[in-house]
Amino acid sequence: MAGGIRNQPNGDDDLVENHEINVTPFIDVMLVLLIIFMVAAPLSTVDINVDLPVSNAPVSGRPDTPVWLTVGPDLALSLGNETIAPDALAAELAEATGGDLETRIYLRADQAVAYGDLMGVMNRLRDSGYLKIALVGMDRASAPPAALAATP
Numbered sequence: 683m684a685g686g687i688r689n690q691p692n693g694d695d696d697l698v699e700n701h702e703i704n705v706t707p708f709i710d711v712m713l714v715l716l717i718i719f720m721v722a723a724p725l726s727t728v729d730i731n732v733d734l735p736v737s738n739a740p741v742s743g744r745p746d747t748p749v750w751l752t753v754g755p756d757l758a759l760s761l762g763n764e765t766i767a768p769d770a771l772a773a774e775l776a777e778a779t780g781g782d783l784e785t786r787i788y789l790r791a792d793q794a795v796a797y798g799d800l801m802g803v804m805n806r807l808r809d810s811g812y813l814k815i816a817l818v819g820m821d822r823a824s825a826p827p828a829a830l831a832a833t834p
Contacts, residue, residue: 748786748788749762749775749778749779749785749786749788750762750790750818751789751790751803752789752791753790753792753799753800754792755794757795757799759803761778762778768806771807772809772811775787775807775810775812776810779812783811783813784814785814786815786816787807787812787815787816788816788818789803789804789807789816789817789818790817790818791803
């Protein structure tokens with residue numbers, strides 16, 4: 683029980699120290715947190731069931747000379763800075779990688795390229811034997827303001 687001001691029987695005017703902990707603020711904080719979690723928990727659920735793949739690959743650094751394959755807005759393919767014909771993709775990649783099918787191909791595409799067209803290019807890469815494909819995007823920090831305004 684909390685101490686009060688009373689006349690002590692021995693005439694001492696000092697207050698007696700109370701060694702009890704006041705738990706009321708602790709209970710108030712816990713109730714507020716409970717309410718926050720009760721409101722936030724339904725918001726964190728996902729309505730779409732997706733089986734995500736598990737990756738155990740180590741983080742790899744960027745090679746000294748990456749192989750860039752670019753898909754332009756007109757679906758033109760460029761390997762590095764050279765424009766190539768879609769039919770010559772396998773031969774040009776073999777020349778650029780020295781025939782090493784384990785070389786990672788960095789694929790970048792214009793924002794206007796449709797998803798189906800990009801998948802067509804990825805299928806051509808797979809058919810050529812190149813299975814390590816890295817999709818390249820632009821960082822938000824390094825993007826020009828016009829590109830940020832165009833993204834939803």
